[in-house]
Amino acid sequence: MKVIVARSAGYCFGVNRAIEMVDALLRKGKKVCTLGPIIHNPQTLAQFAERGVKIVDSPDEAPADATIVIRSHGVSKAVCDAIFEKKLECVDATCPFVAKIHKIVSKASAEGKTVLIAGDCSHPEVQGIRGHCSENCFVFRNAEELRGILQNIPIDNKMPPCVVAQTTFSVSEWENCLEIIKRVYTNATIFDTICNATAVRQSEAESLSRCCDVMIVIGGRQSSNTAKLRDVCRKNCSTYLIETADELPLSALKGAECIGITAGASTPASIIKEVLDTMSEINEAAGQNLMENNAEGN
Numbered sequence: 001m002k003v004i005v006a007r008s009a010g011y012c013f014g015v016n017r018a019i020e021m022v023d024a025l026l027r028k029g030k031k032v033c034t035l036g037p038i039i040h041n042p043q044t045l046a047q048f049a050e051r052g053v054k055i056v057d058s059p060d061e062a063p064a065d066a067t068i069v070i071r072s073h074g075v076s077k078a079v080c081d082a083i084f085e086k087k088l089e090c091v092d093a094t095c096p097f098v099a100k101i102h103k104i105v106s107k108a109s110a111e112g113k114t115v116l117i118a119g120d121c122s123h124p125e126v127q128g129i130r131g132h133c134s135e136n137c138f139v140f141r142n143a144e145e146l147r148g149i150l151q152n153i154p155i156d157n158k159m160p161p162c163v164v165a166q167t168t169f170s171v172s173e174w175e176n177c178l179e180i181i182k183r184v185y186t187n188a189t190i191f192d193t194i195c196n197a198t199a200v201r202q203s204e205a206e207s208l209s210r211c212c213d214v215m216i217v218i219g220g221r222q223s224s225n226t227a228k229l230r231d232v233c234r235k236n237c238s239t240y241l242i243e244t245a246d247e248l249p250l251s252a253l254k255g256a257e258c259i260g261i262t263a264g265a266s267t268p269a270s271i272i273k274e275v276l277d278t279m280s281e282i283n284e285a286a287g288q289n290l291m292e293n294n295a296e297g298n
């Protein structure tokens with residue numbers, strides 16, 4: 001059995017930064033609460049909970065003596081204002097790439113432009129982005145939803161829309177959507193805000209899944225970028241999404257010649273290592289030792 005680990009598997013810059021910010025506050029002895037879970041990884045959340053980190057849904061729920069942390073997804077302007085009004089101590093761990101989208105859409109809204117957002121309207125990052133727009137803003141998950149929106153809004157090439165994407169949006173779906181937008185508007189202002197880390201992770205997962213019999217995608221079931229990796233891989237081979245090494249589908253791995261491993265942006269290196277160790281044990285038990293770890297630093 002040959003095992004290949006995607007180089008891009010694991011924490012992205014923005015998630016790593018947010019985790020380190022919470023860790024630094026705890027080391028200073030601060031009482032910490034986060035606005036929503038800081039990461040879509042139940043194991044990391046459990047470790048933070050043991051260290052006293054509380055998760056709150058709104059600034060109203062934050063204890064006055066706590067430091068409130070805005071996670072990498074960012075929040076709406078209204079939530080920022082509420083934190084300021086309540087005079088809460090705040091650490092802003094919004095990923096700089098997400099903060100850049102906030103700036104783009106708030107400028108476009110101030111200029112009176114329609115904002116089109118490629119993304120999942122139920123995702124906190126998209127809710128945060130919407131919260132920096134005027135009401136003249138529309139979210140679409142795919143080309144079909146975009147077509148529906150474009151049929152219902154006035155097409156005015158004198159005031160073309162501003163188009164952005166959720167940082168973890170599917171690269172191929174974004175390209176489909178841009179084709180449609182460019183057919184309708186000659187001069188839409190398009191910002192490709194898909195995070196490079198996401199694009200690299202998806203394209204590596206795509207090519208790895210083409211040459212493997214089985215793909216293991218490690219990540220939280222609530223993590224949208226992990227779910228997208230699973231979707232990319234399962235077009236090409238049998239794919240399993242697992243949160244921990246205990247969930248490895250042992251019977252599916254038996255007989256596989258080549259197994260690929262990737263992991264979402266919020267998957268800690270320790271969990272990837274556990275999965276690799278377990279697979280190494282399976283390999284040894286099978287009397288083989290052909291494991292090839294293509295990862296850098298894993």
Ligand code: F3S
Binds near residue numbers: 095096097167168265
């Ligand atoms: Fe930021 Fe990209 Fe991660 S936007 S949170 S570095 S996936």
